[in-house]
Amino acid sequence: xxxxxHTTRTTTALEDNDYAMAVxxxxxxxxxxQYTRKRRRSRPFNCNICLEENLDGxxxxxxxxxxHRFCTVCLAAMVKSNTGATTxxxxxxxxxxxxxxxxxxxSLPDIRYIFRNDPTAWHTFSDSISMAMLENEIAQGGxxxxxxxxxxxxxxxxxxxxx
Numbered sequence: 001x002x003x004x005x006h007t008t009r010t011t012t013a014l015e016d017n018d019y020a021m022a023v024x025x026x027x028x029x030x031x032x033x034q035y036t037r038k039r040r041r042s043r044p045f046n047c048n049i050c051l052e053e054n055l056d057g058x059x060x061x062x063x064x065x066x067x068h069r070f071c072t073v074c075l076a077a078m079v080k081s082n083t084g085a086t087t088x089x090x091x092x093x094x095x096x097x098x099x100x101x102x103x104x105x106x107s108l109p110d111i112r113y114i115f116r117n118d119p120t121a122w123h124t125f126s127d128s129i130s131m132a133m134l135e136n137e138i139a140q141g142g143x144x145x146x147x148x149x150x151x152x153x154x155x156x157x158x159x160x161x162x163x
Contacts, residue, residue, distance in 0.1 A: 049074035066104040083128045
């Protein structure tokens with residue numbers, strides 16, 4: 001029985017292709033520009049994060065899954081504070097809606113739009129999600145192992161060769 005070793009390098013979201021893909025997801029079918037036009041026409045709202053009332057509609061963002069509306073600044077701060085957060089089951093990739101009793105999570109296009117003017121925050125978030133996905137894959141067991149060097153993104157996939 002032979003063991004073969006395959007090495008893969010997981011790239012960070014800072015690389016151009018990953019960043020371009022994330023932007024493409026958020027801008028799919030002109031979603032960002034359509035949303036911006038709708039946002040300018042929207043009515044005043046109350047933010048349940050900062051508890052400000054009667055805010056101008058252009059200052060808010062409605063989440064795609066549940067349509068709850070919050071200040072864009074509040075949402076950005078919430079996502080930043082949850083970036084890299086850990087739970088008992090490991091690093092979380094799901095950021096819950098801030099509305100009480102809402103079970104929805106923020107989607108990738110939501111987060112991309114929230115960070116549209118803050119590429120550094122988007123890169124930090126993307127890196128955190130990439131690492132969380134890698135850690136989740138490794139935690140699943142199987143033939144994937146992490147390089148023992150600290151902060152190394154190399155993973156090793158061991159396969160049994162038949163023959």
